[in-house]
Amino acid sequence: MRKMIKAEIYHDEEYYCARCLDVDVFTQGKTLDQVVANLKEAIELHLSDDGERANTLPLNPSLFTFMDLGELNV
Known part of the structure; x- marks a missing residue:
């Protein structure tokens, strides 16, 4: 069974930024x-x-994200 690691991904003026909600991780990309x-x-x-955190979470975690799609034309 895989555990989920929740992350917030948002776009600032130039980069996409990602912040984990479960572990102390932040990164960005174009x-x-x-x-x-x-x-x-x-x-x-x-x-x-x-080592302690690695014992409680899998080394191949699933990524689960919420994304703001902006206005949709439906």
Whole structure:
């Protein structure tokens, strides 16, 4: 069974920024794909450096994000 790590991803004036709600991780990227890849790498590095936290969360976490899609034309 995989555990979920919640993250907030938002776009500022130039970059996409990602902040984990469950672990102390923050990253950014020029594109949404880049920030998601950076977030996964940052989480893996954080968990591999913190032995106690690594025992409570899997090393291959699932990423779960909420995204503001802006105004939709429906």
